[in-house]
Amino acid sequence: xxxxxxxxxxxxxxxxxxxxxxxxxxxxxxxxxxxxxxxxxxxxxxxxxxxxxxxxxxxxxxxxxxxxxxxxxxxxxxxxxxxxxxxxxxxxxxxxxxxxxxxxxxxxxxxxxxxxxxxxxxxxxxxxxxxxxxxxxxxxxxxxxxxxxxxxxxxxxxxxxxxxxxxxxxxxxxxxxxxxxxxxxxxxxxxxxxxxxxxxxxxxxxxxxxxxxxxxxxxxxxxxxxxxxxxxxxxxxxxxxxxxxxxxxxxxxxxxxxxxxxxxxxxxxxxxxxxxxxxxxxxxxxxxxxxxx
Numbered sequence: 001x002x003x004x005x006x007x008x009x010x011x012x013x014x015x016x017x018x019x020x021x022x023x024x025x026x027x028x029x030x031x032x033x034x035x036x037x038x039x040x041x042x043x044x045x046x047x048x049x050x051x052x053x054x055x056x057x058x059x060x061x062x063x064x065x066x067x068x069x070x071x072x073x074x075x076x077x078x079x080x081x082x083x084x085x086x087x088x089x090x091x092x093x094x095x096x097x098x099x100x101x102x103x104x105x106x107x108x109x110x111x112x113x114x115x116x117x118x119x120x121x122x123x124x125x126x127x128x129x130x131x132x133x134x135x136x137x138x139x140x141x142x143x144x145x146x147x148x149x150x151x152x153x154x155x156x157x158x159x160x161x162x163x164x165x166x167x168x169x170x171x172x173x174x175x176x177x178x179x180x181x182x183x184x185x186x187x188x189x190x191x192x193x194x195x196x197x198x199x200x201x202x203x204x205x206x207x208x209x210x211x212x213x214x215x216x217x218x219x220x221x222x223x224x225x226x227x228x229x230x231x232x233x234x235x236x237x238x239x240x241x242x243x244x245x246x247x248x249x250x251x252x253x254x255x256x257x258x259x260x261x262x263x264x265x266x267x268x269x270x271x272x273x274x275x276x277x278x279x280x281x282x283x284x285x286x287x288x289x290x291x292x293x
Contacts, residue, residue, distance in 0.1 A: 002117070004055050005059060008048055009108070011048050012048040012049045012108070013109070015045035015048060016042070016045045016104055017101075017105055019042050019045060020098070020102055022037055022038055023038045023097055023098050023101070024098065026038070027095070027098060027165050028165055032168060038094065038097060039087070042080065042097060042101065045080070046077075046080050046084060049073075049076070049080060060118030060119065060120070061118075063131060065130060065134045066119075067114070068111060068114040069111040069112060069114050069115040069116065070111075071111070071138075072107050072111025073108065073111055074134070074138065075138035075141060076103075076104045076108055078135070078138040078139055078141070079103070079104055079138070079142035079145055080100070080104055080142075082139070082143060082146060083096065083100050083146060092146060092150070092182075095169045096149040096150060099145070099149030099153075100146065100149055110258065127200055127203060129196050129199050129200035132192070133193055133197045133200055136190070137193040137197075139186075140186045140187075140193055141186075141253065142186075143182045143183070143189060144182070144183065144186040144225075144249065144250055144253050146182045147179040147180075147182040147183045147246050148179075148246055148247060148249075150175045150176075150178045150179035150182070150243075150246075151175075151179050151242075151243035151246035151247050151250075152243075152247065153175055154175040154176055154239070154243045155240065155243050155244070155247070157169055157171075157172055157175070158239070158243075172239060173239075175243075176239050176242060176243070179246055180232060180242065183225060183228060183246065183249075184229070187222075187225045187226070187229065190221065190222055190225065191222065194218060194219070194222060197218075217255055217256040221249070221252050221256045224248075224249050225249055228249060231245065
């Protein structure tokens with residue numbers, strides 16, 4: 001099964017890369033003929049992506065939510081799912097795929113570098129609150145990623161309004177509104193992620209919050225997007241200002257998910273529990289992409 005999973009994984013990455021290259025080719029040429037092929041490729045990648053996640057699920061005997069590879073695998077799946085669903089509903093433009101697809105295959109590439117053999121889920125992970133926590137963490141990431149894509153195109157269109165390839169992208173008012181809507185949706189998902197993670201932590205360590213680095217960055221991300229919503233509603237920061245805030249917010253979000261483990265690999269000191277097999281698992285061994293606990 002592991003060999004099948006690896007084959008499916010690289011097929012998934014390949015299809016996403018091809019979709020991105022085809023999209024770039026059509027975009028630079030200012031042609032819309034490739035859009036249909038791009039969406040077909042993304043849907044094909046989604047099917048292969050689903051098969052990869054299911055293969056991992058079967059091999060591990062549990063939902064893929066226990067290490068960085070599994071979290072990146074399922075997280076990018078949610079990101080693509082959000083994109084294809086809302087594109088199908090005509091709520092976002094297909095051009096956003098130019099940002100979404102490279103993010104997806106880069107995150108998948110980061111995940112495969114830390115891939116390990118599937119192992120049984122220990123007692124610490126056998127909680128429905130963990131599943132809720134992970135699902136909403138990645139739903140928020142997917143929403144913020146799409147908002148980031150809209151912001152990038154808004155800034156490009158505002159800076160180069162006469163550039164021919166950008167002419168087929170929706171007007172900046174539509175991009176601004178789309179980015180705002182996805183940030184609202186991501187903000188709600190992020191709040192649920194924080195609450196469910198705190199409940200899970202309470203069951204494991206006896207307290208809801210421990211102020212470790214990952215928790216702090218998770219809270220910083222939440223407060224940053226809260227500031228975005230406040231600035232937009234009460235300070236009138238829209239269009240270009242809102243777009244720059246969205247870009248900066250995505251940088252903060254990325255630090256929360258991946259940056260902390262690079263710069264502070266011992267971000268979770270002082271917490272441990274017994275997994276039931278005689279070994280002690282420290283809090284450092286928790287998935288680094290789970291934003292807190």
